[in-house]
Amino acid sequence: MAELSMNDHKRPFKDYQARHFKWSCSEDGRVATITLNRPEKKNPLTFDSYAELRDLFNNLKYASDVRTVVIRGEGGNFCSGGDVFEIIEPLTKMSMPELLEFTRMTGDLVKTMRRAPQPVIAAIDGFCAGAGAMVALAADFRLGTPETKTAYLFTRVGLAGADMGACGLLPRMIGQGRATELLMTGRVMSADEGRDWGFFSALHPSADLFAEADKLARNLADGPWFAHTMTKTMLNQEWAMGIEEMVESEAQAQAICMMTGDFRRAFEAFAAKQKPKFEGN
Known part of the structure; x- marks a missing residue:
């Protein structure tokens, strides 16, 4: 299967x-x-x-x-x-x-x-x-x-x-x-x-x-595409939020982005003094 x-x-x-x-x-x-x-x-x-x-x-x-x-x-x-x-x-x-x-x-x-x-x-x-x-x-x-x-x-x-x-x-x-x-x-x-x-x-x-x-x-x-989609989502959602909801929503969004391979690849590229290659995941 x-x-x-x-x-x-x-x-x-x-x-x-x-x-x-x-x-x-x-x-x-x-x-x-x-x-x-x-x-x-x-x-x-x-x-x-x-x-x-x-x-x-x-x-x-x-x-x-x-x-x-x-x-x-x-x-x-x-x-x-x-x-x-x-x-x-x-x-x-x-x-x-x-x-x-x-x-x-x-x-x-x-x-x-x-x-x-x-x-x-x-x-x-x-x-x-x-x-x-x-x-x-x-x-x-x-x-x-x-x-x-x-x-x-x-x-x-x-x-x-x-x-x-x-x-x-x-x-x-x-x-x-x-x-x-x-x-x-x-x-x-x-x-x-x-x-x-x-x-x-x-x-x-x-x-x-x-x-x-x-x-x-x-x-x-060619950039961190998944992160770009998250940024666009937050920009739209936060119009109707108070400061408490804004900060919490962004904490969740950023934690999600930290779980992506793009975040890890960016760190590894920085450590190796190379340009990161983002794959959108």
């Missing part, structure tokens, strides 16, 4: 066939790239791309190969939000139950991005607006360019700034006052503001953006 492993339920995603965007992976499958590829409209989302992205991020917890994900856009822009004629116009004709189903679906994309064990890096060039700005906000890292323009445009179409978790996520990222202004006015946040306020991890020349995102993704993928 073959010995069973908890990894047996996992599968490679390197050859995943995307239908509504581009999907590619590095040779070893560790770094995956999602490219929104409707450049003629600044890469807007549709009902189908929302659903596929939601399902993909939900299923990535079963990936045996992918350790980091980069999401970016084609043609010098990131994402202009929901397609005006393929989403906005149909929404004006829907019933309340249908509208709620849609808004829950868009929110589920944010939730699955946050729940995915892989660090997610948004490489944001050009225009990043509406739902596109929420996809960027749901990522774990955001890299921009000096030309990047980010806007939460919901009020421009008569909607609340409370969309896909914006009123919870954005204040935690840039502060309550700044988030209030952006969400109520719908004005553009400049790249410099985004960097100074902590929205962007870094700004790079447009020509270097994707290479820098890939470099960061590779560094994370």
